[in-house]
Amino acid sequence: MAAQETVDHKYVYDFAEGNKDLKDLLGGKGANLAEMTNLGLPVPPGFTITTEACKAYLATGREPDGLADQIAAHLDALERGMGRRLGDPDDPLLVSVRSGAKFSMPGMMETVLNVGLNDRSVVGLSAQAGGNDRFAWDSYRRLIQMFGKTVCDVPGEEFEHALDEAKRAKGTTNDLDLDADDLRGLVDAYKKIFAKHTGREFPQEPREQLDLAVRAVFESWNAERAIVYRRQERIPADLGTAVNVVAMVFGNLGPDSGTGVAFTRDPASGAQGIYGDYLANAQGEDVVAGIRNTVPLQELERIDKTSYDELLDYMARLEEHYRDLCDIEFTIERGKLWMLQTRVGKRTAAAAFVIAGQLVDEGLIELDEALHRVNGAQLAQLMFPRFRLDHEFEPVAKGVGASPGAASGKVVFSSDRAVELAAEGESVILVRRETNPDDLNGMIAAKGILTSRGGKTSHAAVVARGMGKTCVSGADELDVNVPQRRFTVAGKTVTEGDVISIDGTTGKVYLGEVPVMPSEVVQYFEGTLDAEQSDDPLVRAVHRIMTHADQRRRLAVRTNADTAEDAARARRFGAGGIGLCRTEHMFLGDRRELVERLILARSDEERDAALGALLPLQRADFVDIFKAMDGLPVTVRLIDPPLHEFLPPLEQLAVNVAVAQERGEDVAKEEALLAAVRRMHEENPMLGLRGVRLGLVIPGLFAMQVRAIAEAAVAVVRDGGSAFPEIMVPLVGAVQELETVRAEAEKIIAEVVGDSGVEVLIGTMIEVPRAALTAGQIAEAAEFFSFGTNDLTQMGWGFSRDDVEAAFFWRYLELGIFGISPFESIDAEGVGRLVRIAAEEGRAARPGLKLGVCGEHGGDPDSVHFFHSVGLDYVSCSPFRVPVARLEAGRAAIETAGSDSR
Numbered sequence: 001m002a003a004q005e006t007v008d009h010k011y012v013y014d015f016a017e018g019n020k021d022l023k024d025l026l027g028g029k030g031a032n033l034a035e036m037t038n039l040g041l042p043v044p045p046g047f048t049i050t051t052e053a054c055k056a057y058l059a060t061g062r063e064p065d066g067l068a069d070q071i072a073a074h075l076d077a078l079e080r081g082m083g084r085r086l087g088d089p090d091d092p093l094l095v096s097v098r099s100g101a102k103f104s105m106p107g108m109m110e111t112v113l114n115v116g117l118n119d120r121s122v123v124g125l126s127a128q129a130g131g132n133d134r135f136a137w138d139s140y141r142r143l144i145q146m147f148g149k150t151v152c153d154v155p156g157e158e159f160e161h162a163l164d165e166a167k168r169a170k171g172t173t174n175d176l177d178l179d180a181d182d183l184r185g186l187v188d189a190y191k192k193i194f195a196k197h198t199g200r201e202f203p204q205e206p207r208e209q210l211d212l213a214v215r216a217v218f219e220s221w222n223a224e225r226a227i228v229y230r231r232q233e234r235i236p237a238d239l240g241t242a243v244n245v246v247a248m249v250f251g252n253l254g255p256d257s258g259t260g261v262a263f264t265r266d267p268a269s270g271a272q273g274i275y276g277d278y279l280a281n282a283q284g285e286d287v288v289a290g291i292r293n294t295v296p297l298q299e300l301e302r303i304d305k306t307s308y309d310e311l312l313d314y315m316a317r318l319e320e321h322y323r324d325l326c327d328i329e330f331t332i333e334r335g336k337l338w339m340l341q342t343r344v345g346k347r348t349a350a351a352a353f354v355i356a357g358q359l360v361d362e363g364l365i366e367l368d369e370a371l372h373r374v375n376g377a378q379l380a381q382l383m384f385p386r387f388r389l390d391h392e393f394e395p396v397a398k399g400v401g402a403s404p405g406a407a408s409g410k411v412v413f414s415s416d417r418a419v420e421l422a423a424e425g426e427s428v429i430l431v432r433r434e435t436n437p438d439d440l441n442g443m444i445a446a447k448g449i450l451t452s453r454g455g456k457t458s459h460a461a462v463v464a465r466g467m468g469k470t471c472v473s474g475a476d477e478l479d480v481n482v483p484q485r486r487f488t489v490a491g492k493t494v495t496e497g498d499v500i501s502i503d504g505t506t507g508k509v510y511l512g513e514v515p516v517m518p519s520e521v522v523q524y525f526e527g528t529l530d531a532e533q534s535d536d537p538l539v540r541a542v543h544r545i546m547t548h549a550d551q552r553r554r555l556a557v558r559t560n561a562d563t564a565e566d567a568a569r570a571r572r573f574g575a576g577g578i579g580l581c582r583t584e585h586m587f588l589g590d591r592r593e594l595v596e597r598l599i600l601a602r603s604d605e606e607r608d609a610a611l612g613a614l615l616p617l618q619r620a621d622f623v624d625i626f627k628a629m630d631g632l633p634v635t636v637r638l639i640d641p642p643l644h645e646f647l648p649p650l651e652q653l654a655v656n657v658a659v660a661q662e663r664g665e666d667v668a669k670e671e672a673l674l675a676a677v678r679r680m681h682e683e684n685p686m687l688g689l690r691g692v693r694l695g696l697v698i699p700g701l702f703a704m705q706v707r708a709i710a711e712a713a714v715a716v717v718r719d720g721g722s723a724f725p726e727i728m729v730p731l732v733g734a735v736q737e738l739e740t741v742r743a744e745a746e747k748i749i750a751e752v753v754g755d756s757g758v759e760v761l762i763g764t765m766i767e768v769p770r771a772a773l774t775a776g777q778i779a780e781a782a783e784f785f786s787f788g789t790n791d792l793t794q795m796g797w798g799f800s801r802d803d804v805e806a807a808f809f810w811r812y813l814e815l816g817i818f819g820i821s822p823f824e825s826i827d828a829e830g831v832g833r834l835v836r837i838a839a840e841e842g843r844a845a846r847p848g849l850k851l852g853v854c855g856e857h858g859g860d861p862d863s864v865h866f867f868h869s870v871g872l873d874y875v876s877c878s879p880f881r882v883p884v885a886r887l888e889a890g891r892a893a894i895e896t897a898g899s900d901s902r
Helices: 002-008 023-038 051-060 067-082 121-128 133-152 156-170 180-198 206-220 224-233 284-289 299-303 305-322 349-361 367-372 376-382 415-423 437-445 459-467 520-526 537-552 564-572 583-587 589-599 604-628 650-662 668-680 692-697 701-718 735-753 769-773 775-781 789-797 804-815 831-845 861-870 879-901
Strands: 012-014 046-049 095-101 111-115 241-247 258-265 272-280 326-333 336-344 400-403 406-412 428-432 448-451 470-473 479-481 486-489 492-495 499-503 508-511 556-560 578-582 633-637 724-729 761-766 784-787 850-853 874-877
Touching: 012 023, 012 067, 023 046, 023 051, 023 095, 023 241, 023 336, 046 067, 051 206, 051 241, 067 206, 067 241, 095 206, 111 133, 111 206, 111 284, 121 133, 133 156, 133 180, 133 206, 156 180, 206 241, 224 437, 258 299, 258 305, 258 349, 272 299, 299 305, 305 326, 305 336, 349 367, 349 376, 349 537, 367 537, 367 879, 376 537, 376 861, 376 879, 400 459, 406 415, 415 428, 415 437, 428 437, 437 459, 448 459, 448 499, 459 470, 470 499, 520 537, 520 564, 537 879, 556 564, 556 879, 564 604, 564 879, 578 583, 578 874, 583 589, 583 604, 589 604, 604 633, 604 701, 650 668, 692 701, 692 735, 701 724, 701 735, 724 735, 724 784, 735 761, 735 775, 761 769, 761 775, 769 775, 769 789, 769 831, 775 784, 775 831, 784 831, 789 831, 831 850, 831 861, 861 874, 861 879, 874 879
Parallel strands: 406 428, 428 448, 448 470, 556 578, 556 874, 578 633, 633 724, 724 761, 761 784, 784 850, 850 874
Antiparallel strands: 012 046, 046 241, 095 111, 095 241, 258 272, 258 326, 326 336, 400 470, 406 499, 479 486, 486 492, 499 508
């Protein structure tokens, strides 16, 4: 039976059995180790325990049946292949135990190196290394430290304190200066720390070490930092992680050994060349942890030219094979190069666009694939401002530009403080000697990250690039004192709360806040920078990919704009019309008094006078907007104000009247106003007298707006322009409401447009759930639907969007009830289903029904893909999100085409 179970439930794969397409099963690391093995690259032998084993373990709290036997069988094969046994006292095999989920989660889960070392095998390891006692005891102390922290939750800082004490006793700050006797003493100190916190001696049985390490990697999938990272990166929580057990190769054997990370192109800019870090006489964790400053990868040519040349050959082969930027980890053991990992590398937004264009030029990918490899979130990052630098701003330090961007904020020295201040609305820069996975919450909260150690491949750099955060690493001129919450540089002391600015492109650090200017990408969209003439590879790449996205997309992209200025800007950004012109925004400021008079009018004369004053103002507004969008459609939403936005606050008005009465002042006018406000006061204005309800209750209000729209369109056309107005009736829940408004509007339009040739469409917003569910009826009276997904989400969930985000959304996100706020990205299962029902039933009743969306979901990348799948005709969003929507509409089209072809 056991043998049959092993066959039916294969939980362990040798590297030679897998390939890069098995990431769901083997995780990214395991699949790519298998792929490199199959390509004939020098990969240390090993095996992968699948994500299925992890999920089974997490579901039951124990290893699945057959797993232990399969591990034993593969370990036996590994031992026979290596000619060594795990933890053998005389000639030990040591292994690393490393996590590897489907999607890269750098530093979020666990790794344990040197598994198999104990008090006896450390002697054998020394002999194996030619009597190198220092190497053996250094490897043993690393095992106890990593195993204690990872497997047994021993506080990592206790090991760090013991290491610092050993260095102080030696009179050094460099761990390489510790000799074998120093490290032997450090091992004893580590063992005592381990015993104090666990109540047991450090385990000496090699197989027990291996089994406990595997379980720790499984459990790290649900560690807090891994959960936080998954939510940040929108990685599904049910994937699990694979575990890779790999024969150890050693970069800490002396000056002819080392470890490093290489990129086949610059992950920050996309430039072609040799990029990476190398650290002699070190293990891999030393590089990514940033605890020692590395040397540039080019230095390896001088240190070990043979390994350097081999590495460049393997890098070229891997990039051609994967057809993308590759991130590679390697170790050199006494002149022998070993490849420890490769993956498609995380890159900045700028690098993503540049590399995609380069790969097209090199014939490795097509333009469709280039479009697929970039996304709207990256494009949005490229539109952020950059520093405006002049002679007044001299940098005080320079590190490695690890993740581009311009960030200014108050200095903080702990992750908790970053979270605290960010929650208060402050911009912060997290400053550390080096970051570690426990700093993730602070890195998410901060505007930027600054470290005094590490390079482009340190933890801070890799995680920041993945999140799109500005990062400068390895600014070693900074003397960072975390306990005292300060750093010193160039003779100056910067304390917590002081403002600094960091440039993630140049690596420069400035004191104070540096002003910003528009990015080159925004200048390109604004039309002030000609992509064809530009020598900026990023601008050229963005232009090329955006052009292809526009050619491929089916969805039109409009904008939400209430002024001619916004309309003109959106048109420069590529908007194909206005999908939402909110007329209530035109009644604020100086016009508020007129609206107040209209709402509070007690007679027809008072109401007509207010409407008469508003008509020419509205007409002028629409003339300007139609001119700005000459030739493009403009959807005008009739006024939809919650009344409290236009009336004086009841409480404040009551206080003012009471105070005036106490002083004996004449308050007859104020008392009349107070009585009117009390009469119209609503407990919940968002569900009260607004939208179509207001238009039906206040005679002439919608009629005035319809007349202003029609007259403006006719005026523009008679001046030689073009106008394509679409009148949208808000908050309709029943077809009878729309029919009533439409009947009045059609009479006015017919009277105004005459023989001008102006055509005016009349439609409605679908923002009330009942409207979505009765869309077939409503479509009989509507020529278009525009989904108001903000209100549809609010009413569908029963949330007040003005209140709930601060009140409890943080808790819902924390508990995993939301992966992201439903006001930020469309709730496809719930609110999205209402959209789908309305679209299908509306078009069934009126086949030519035009469908769009005008909530801010129209500029959200994931939502754009959903709206494409539903079959909408256009999305509409704020002007600065128009390029993002254009890009994502193109991506949605090619992904649908790819899915159909499969």
